[in-house]
Amino acid sequence: MTMAERILAHQAGRDRVEPGEIVEVPVGLAYTWEGILPLFMDDLERFGGRIWDPDRVLINIDHYPAPTIAHAESTRAVAEFARRHGITKFFPHHGVPNMVVAEQGLARPGGVVVGTDSHACTLGAFGTFACGLGHTEMLGVFLTGKIWFKVPETVRFIFTGRLPAGLMAKDLVLEMARRIGAGWGNYKAFEFTGEAMAAMDMDGRMVFANLATDLAAKVGLIAPDARTRAYLEERRPGYDPGPQELWDLCPDPGAKVAQEIVIDAGRLQPLVALPGQPDNGRPIPDLGDVPVDQAFIGTCNGGRLEDLRAAAAVLRGRSVHPRVRLLIVPASQAVFKQGLDEGLIHVFLEAGAVVQAANCGPCLGMHQGVLAAGEVCISAGNRNYPGRMGARAAQIFLGSAATVAASAVAGKIVDPRTYSQ
Amino acid sequence: MPQALLRGRVWRFGQNVDTDQIYPGRFLTGRLSPADIAGHAMEGAGHPRFQAEAGPGDIIVAGPNFGCGSSREHAAACLKHRGMAAVVAESFARIFFRNCFAIGLPVVECGGIGAVPEGHTLEVDLATGQVRDLDTGAAYPARPIPGFLLRMLDMGGLIPLLEASLAPPSTEEGKE
Numbered sequence: 001m002t003m004a005e006r007i008l009a010h011q012a013g014r015d016r017v018e019p020g021e022i023v024e025v026p027v028g029l030a031y032t033w034e035g036i037l038p039l040f041m042d043d044l045e046r047f048g049g050r051i052w053d054p055d056r057v058l059i060n061i062d063h064y065p066a067p068t069i070a071h072a073e074s075t076r077a078v079a080e081f082a083r084r085h086g087i088t089k090f091f092p093h094h095g096v097p098n099m100v101v102a103e104q105g106l107a108r109p110g111g112v113v114v115g116t117d118s119h120a121c122t123l124g125a126f127g128t129f130a131c132g133l134g135h136t137e138m139l140g141v142f143l144t145g146k147i148w149f150k151v152p153e154t155v156r157f158i159f160t161g162r163l164p165a166g167l168m169a170k171d172l173v174l175e176m177a178r179r180i181g182a183g184w185g186n187y188k189a190f191e192f193t194g195e196a197m198a199a200m201d202m203d204g205r206m207v208f209a210n211l212a213t214d215l216a217a218k219v220g221l222i223a224p225d226a227r228t229r230a231y232l233e234e235r236r237p238g239y240d241p242g243p244q245e246l247w248d249l250c251p252d253p254g255a256k257v258a259q260e261i262v263i264d265a266g267r268l269q270p271l272v273a274l275p276g277q278p279d280n281g282r283p284i285p286d287l288g289d290v291p292v293d294q295a296f297i298g299t300c301n302g303g304r305l306e307d308l309r310a311a312a313a314v315l316r317g318r319s320v321h322p323r324v325r326l327l328i329v330p331a332s333q334a335v336f337k338q339g340l341d342e343g344l345i346h347v348f349l350e351a352g353a354v355v356q357a358a359n360c361g362p363c364l365g366m367h368q369g370v371l372a373a374g375e376v377c378i379s380a381g382n383r384n385y386p387g388r389m390g391a392r393a394a395q396i397f398l399g400s401a402a403t404v405a406a407s408a409v410a411g412k413i414v415d416p417r418t419y420s421q
Numbered sequence: 422m423p424q425a426l427l428r429g430r431v432w433r434f435g436q437n438v439d440t441d442q443i444y445p446g447r448f449l450t451g452r453l454s455p456a457d458i459a460g461h462a463m464e465g466a467g468h469p470r471f472q473a474e475a476g477p478g479d480i481i482v483a484g485p486n487f488g489c490g491s492s493r494e495h496a497a498a499c500l501k502h503r504g505m506a507a508v509v510a511e512s513f514a515r516i517f518f519r520n521c522f523a524i525g526l527p528v529v530e531c532g533g534i535g536a537v538p539e540g541h542t543l544e545v546d547l548a549t550g551q552v553r554d555l556d557t558g559a560a561y562p563a564r565p566i567p568g569f570l571l572r573m574l575d576m577g578g579l580i581p582l583l584e585a586s587l588a589p590p591s592t593e594e595g596k597e
Contacts, residue, residue: 022567035449039494043580047587070450118492118516134494134520136579143583148569182437183486187515216486218515277437364446385439385490387465388446 002154002257003221004189006249007110007129019153019258028111028128030141031058031089033097034071034078036116040139041081052145054086060100061092062360067367095332095358096300098122098130102206103334105236109224110246114138114147119300119382121217124190124209125202126232127224127249132213152189152218153258156251159196161266166417168310169204170302170380170400172196173211174271176263178281185217188258191251192222196265202231203306210301214278214382223250235334270415273398275384284415290397291323294369294377295408296389297401298329298361302380305335307401312344314405314419320352321411326404327369328353329361353408365389371396378407425548427527428555429480429506432471433539434463436484440496440517442466443488449495458495459502477504480543484510484535488517494524501526507545509534509552509563522570525578531563547571 001009001016009017011025037059051057059082066072082090094100097117101107109127113120116138123130141147163172192208205222212220224247233239272287274280297303297311308330320326328348330336336358339345348355362369363381371377371394384396402416409419442465463471487510488496497520500508507527511534521528529545531552537543541556550565576582
């Protein structure tokens with residue numbers, strides 16, 4: 001069986017499952033945030049207000065501090081809800097939700113995690129069957145602790161070779177997206193394998209799992225290994241890995257997959273995705289002149305420590321171009337703090353960047369860097385749909401954190417290797 | 422409660438229509454009424470007439486990957502509250518797809534449906550999966566909806582289903 005099939009079979013208490021079958025599985029962790037919980041809190045009370053297992057619920061406060069009065073009120077209501085229901089996994093201002101779940105060690109290999117967060121799939125980097133839900137389905141989970149899934153077919157990506165110097169996981173995932181197209185995933189489970197994947201640390205792996213949803217996949221799975229365990233143990237002293245059998249729910253070598261796609265990391269150039277869709281990848285050398293107004297490093301796809309380090313390597317001793325606003329929003333408080341300890345934040349401030357509190361930031365077009373009509377943004381995030389970050393007539397290009405930093409210095413999109421140190 | 426056989430005027434959209442086009446992110450905050458939410462339906466999609474003219478019983482037709490992007494249920498809710506009888510698309514993004522069933526909005530995957538001209542009348546049989554353009558007579562092959570999701574639509578969504586199946590609060594959770 002493939003990894004998705006093995007996890008679902010195990011969780012459903014079955015010997016095996018086939019793609020296309022409907023299974024019902026228990027949920028290991030259900031998470032939500034202050035923008036969504038108020039939408040189903042009242043319904044939960046109508047059902048008697050009992051959560052199936054408050055210990056398996058995590059509530060994140062994402063957009064902090066509150067940008068509006070309405071926001072402040074929902075944040076307060078959510079904090080009160082957590083208190084009333086004895087939900088101890090309550091995280092105000094710790095960062096973007098899937099990052100918080102990862103850092104708290106709550107994405108268990110072989111487990112099932114659902115969140116009112118389309119990028120819950122990021123947790124697939126830990127070998128977790130994780131995906132997003134809307135709030136009515138989350139109400140169902142809060143009440144019953146179970147969720148149904150149609151077992152997806154699997155597509156296996158094999159990344160061979162090694163990333164060239166100066167390139168990042170983002171360049172490779174944008175190349176993958178370019179090859180398959182945004183709607184191609186059509187409910188499949190993506191498995192990410194190969195020597196280039198094994199060589200990546202968890203920050204890099206999460207970049208792949210994260211983009212699964214934007215390529216229409218159900219989940220993006222990477223087999224857990226020693227790096228996975230090390231990441232979890234570093235962040236959670238005394239981390240209990242749980243039963244070994246869950247760590248072993250990796251794909252059977254001969255497992256039948258719908259398709260196998262081999263991508264050579266060794267021959268990659270840095271890419272950006274042109275505005276509109278994440279699959280519009282183009283090698284930067286082929287791009288031509290694209291001046292930028294805003295450069296954004298952050299989000300669940302480009303705000304981790306690896307991204308901050310890469311950006312600092314470019315920005316050290318340089319200045320942000322006068323026409324550019326460089327916004328740096330660490331994906332979590334832990335990343336922010338680590339960045340401080342390593343002197344990275346100082347480098348950013350010296351260069352003239354604006355560093356903001358860990359959260360989803362300007363990615364959704366709500367605050368902290370909304371775009372006006374006609375503006376161009378180069379973003380380390382994963383969404384460049386029309387109007388995503390503000391005006392519909394603004395343009396968003398996607399690239400690696402190194403590309404974003406280099407472009408912020410140059411005033412236009414450039415190959416990050418022109419500023420390598 | 423949706424009827425098994427739907428007929429409605431077609432509004433056409435393209436491929437990869439994401440949830441920011443269906444329901445822009447800046448309208449997510451605050452306590453919104455169904456009417457508020459309905460008013461923003463497709464507001465980010467750039468269609469010249471939908472917002473002013475679309476009404477109850479109409480059907481949205483679209484290309485592949487309709488509803489991609491965010492998990493926001495508002496994207497499904499705004500179409501339901503606007504009175505859309507169904508969305509028929511070449512394929513759907515899965516979170517959006519599930520959200521539609523959860524709130525009782527029929528969605529049908531249908532190959533080639535992107536060819537149906539705007540303004541035509543489409544007939545959709547949810548029970549058999551037959552889709553027909555009544556203006557041209559052309560039939561389009563649709564993927565049948567699994568039985569348990571048809572039941573969910575029949576009940577009006579997941580919440581009515583939960584109300585029917587969950588025991589009162591004093592006892593343990595029931596099965597879905």
